[in-house]
Amino acid sequence: MAIGVDLVALAGPARWPELSSEAVQLSETAGEVRFPGALFPALPASGELVIYGVANSLAEWRKLQPLLLAFAGPTLTDFTGTPSAVDASDPVEGLLLAGGATVVAKLRPGTFPHSREILVRALTRLRLMLAEAPDLAVARPEPTVRLLSAFQDALNGGDVGEAWRLQAILREELRLDAVNLTQLEMQILAVAENWIAIRWHGRFESLALSGPSPATAEILLEAIYWSVVYDGEAATERPVAEFREDEAWPYVAALLRLAPTPSTSAVERLRTLATPLGMGPAKPVSPEPASTVEVPDPLARAQAAFLAVAAAPQAGDPATDAALHEALDMLEPEAQAGLLARPLFRAIWAEVLARTGTAAPPADWHEWLSRLGDTEFDAMAVARQAATDWRLPDAPLDPAVAERLARQISETPTALPEERLGEALPYFVQWAQADPRWPREGFRAVYVELLVRTALSARRGEAVLRSAARLFEGALRCGLGAAQYRDVLDAIETIAFEGVSRANAYDVLELVDVARSVSPSDPARLQSLIIEVVGVLQSVAPRLSEGQQIALLALAQEFGLAGPAAAEAAPTDEGLRRRLARKVVGIYTLTETAGRQAEAIMRSTVPDIVVNLNHDHAASGALAALVARSDLVVVTWASAKHAATEFIKARRGARPLVYAAGRGASSIVRAIEDWVRTEGPAGD
Numbered sequence: 001m002a003i004g005v006d007l008v009a010l011a012g013p014a015r016w017p018e019l020s021s022e023a024v025q026l027s028e029t030a031g032e033v034r035f036p037g038a039l040f041p042a043l044p045a046s047g048e049l050v051i052y053g054v055a056n057s058l059a060e061w062r063k064l065q066p067l068l069l070a071f072a073g074p075t076l077t078d079f080t081g082t083p084s085a086v087d088a089s090d091p092v093e094g095l096l097l098a099g100g101a102t103v104v105a106k107l108r109p110g111t112f113p114h115s116r117e118i119l120v121r122a123l124t125r126l127r128l129m130l131a132e133a134p135d136l137a138v139a140r141p142e143p144t145v146r147l148l149s150a151f152q153d154a155l156n157g158g159d160v161g162e163a164w165r166l167q168a169i170l171r172e173e174l175r176l177d178a179v180n181l182t183q184l185e186m187q188i189l190a191v192a193e194n195w196i197a198i199r200w201h202g203r204f205e206s207l208a209l210s211g212p213s214p215a216t217a218e219i220l221l222e223a224i225y226w227s228v229v230y231d232g233e234a235a236t237e238r239p240v241a242e243f244r245e246d247e248a249w250p251y252v253a254a255l256l257r258l259a260p261t262p263s264t265s266a267v268e269r270l271r272t273l274a275t276p277l278g279m280g281p282a283k284p285v286s287p288e289p290a291s292t293v294e295v296p297d298p299l300a301r302a303q304a305a306f307l308a309v310a311a312a313p314q315a316g317d318p319a320t321d322a323a324l325h326e327a328l329d330m331l332e333p334e335a336q337a338g339l340l341a342r343p344l345f346r347a348i349w350a351e352v353l354a355r356t357g358t359a360a361p362p363a364d365w366h367e368w369l370s371r372l373g374d375t376e377f378d379a380m381a382v383a384r385q386a387a388t389d390w391r392l393p394d395a396p397l398d399p400a401v402a403e404r405l406a407r408q409i410s411e412t413p414t415a416l417p418e419e420r421l422g423e424a425l426p427y428f429v430q431w432a433q434a435d436p437r438w439p440r441e442g443f444r445a446v447y448v449e450l451l452v453r454t455a456l457s458a459r460r461g462e463a464v465l466r467s468a469a470r471l472f473e474g475a476l477r478c479g480l481g482a483a484q485y486r487d488v489l490d491a492i493e494t495i496a497f498e499g500v501s502r503a504n505a506y507d508v509l510e511l512v513d514v515a516r517s518v519s520p521s522d523p524a525r526l527q528s529l530i531i532e533v534v535g536v537l538q539s540v541a542p543r544l545s546e547g548q549q550i551a552l553l554a555l556a557q558e559f560g561l562a563g564p565a566a567a568e569a570a571p572t573d574e575g576l577r578r579r580l581a582r583k584v585v586g587i588y589t590l591t592e593t594a595g596r597q598a599e600a601i602m603r604s605t606v607p608d609i610v611v612n613l614n615h616d617h618a619a620s621g622a623l624a625a626l627v628a629r630s631d632l633v634v635v636t637w638a639s640a641k642h643a644a645t646e647f648i649k650a651r652r653g654a655r656p657l658v659y660a661a662g663r664g665a666s667s668i669v670r671a672i673e674d675w676v677r678t679e680g681p682a683g684d
Contacts, residue, residue: 010095013042014040021179023120025178026051026124032127037061052104058103075344076109076344077119079107107123125348145380147175148380183216205251208251214385215385215388224252227248233647235646262391265642299335305326306339309324318386362382365386366404369405379420380423386431387427390431392437397442402445403445432447432470444479447474447475462503466507466661472511473514482522485525489525489526492529512533513664513667531561576605584609585602586611586612588613589663594667595615597665627648633655637661
């Protein structure tokens, strides 16, 4: 339609800066061809939200009016279908009239809890319903679910650059809404441990107040702890009276109620700090005697469940979805049909079914795996949330739980179930790593089966390799029998050796570092893996970077494989040697053998380089000295303590500090080379 309202001029009188972005986005209907009329939110002097439904002709109004009644009628607002009187002297309404509005309806939310948010969500659903007819002329080169899986792979492996690249694609191609894109941004910043950037992000407050997902709540709480409570430079917590005065502290109570349990050590520390101050989760209340407990009317319960889903994040919430399923199941068929006759409730129910299928959402991975063959089941959406919501407890578990899960993974049928499991593997890795007892010895069979499934799937690339490396390490650290050990190395070979190139050579070398970090159950099989890796990489040595050639040559020499073919791996570029000459490099890692291997590699390449190592679990004088005197500090992402990392960041300031994504020597060499190539000192 053509409503010529000046949106820039309208923003001020309508007080859009004070409204949520979701509400303001309703004004975009003015430019949407499929939307009859337009919607304009405003905040008048009374402070009560008003949504103007505007049409430029009676014909347009006849299309708009029944839609407004269906999605935002008397159930949610005071709108009964009749146009409203318009005051030309009102700043907002005057601009609407000047823009061509001939019929105007004013929609004011009811007085029930969260009425404003529910009204905006209802109208957003109306807008999306009208806009979602498929455009067959537009083809997506990569489905969104695959991009999100690849994004999680990147996070699992600490590949922040790849995660930003994928987030940019999702943003530029409008695959996700603003809220979900912001949550992805928060996940990247959390992996990078950039807590200050999270704390002072422009949408921190709005996310904290919007009832975020458990995963996002956990990230926001970690940012509060590390930027508000913990003093990195002093390596201790600030005084209680000081951090309680911070602007972020009032958000702690609400976020703690949303965060998963168990959570990260920083979030659990916040629980301890908040509870004595009366800010923690409410204490359990003793149940009243059965005779005094009020049983809600089933119809009222179902209506409340619908409103709860409407108030939940747009991506959905498994708990509210399950509650709606349960509430509807308790109704008689006639009552259920009466509720679903309302267009708004019908639209909400359709959204829930799209996420869960006809059955209630699964409660654990066992149920999730059993429903992979259901075409109506949104397996990926559930898996994304399950990675946080189904976190294992910080307690021993019955071994039968892991055995059953491993068996189900192994016996996943082919076709659709197998394809869906393959796409969900990054979320399994995320879930496994979030286990407070990771790697959990009793779950070794699960880790092995997940690795085998990764090898069998069609998913490949650097991010997949890094994600698989985490599972590989977890399985090895649990201790494997000879047969399982061979299965794991077979799976890793399959994953690693498809399309070896300069892009993933470091990742292949990192797998060798991981394998060597644990005493082998079958030394001959480990030797075979190393020979295979050296042989494959030597075949592409001329195309490798200088750092990759150096790391490969060191590996080949260590295992007596530096024969004539090793000449192919000799560095042809001496950029590292020139630029690192007489430099001091500090390496912080808790994996001491990896640090010593990286030191040996760098010293063999740059004879006059100084390499200092530190393995302290917390701030110390030695760590402070390393940070102070180094030209470059390398921190291993997967082998560091948060407190020590915060101490290093605070003491380092703006001087060069880089992160190695893996635990091994290859990752450390890679981080040094990347710094030299992009930010390091120029050659002489």
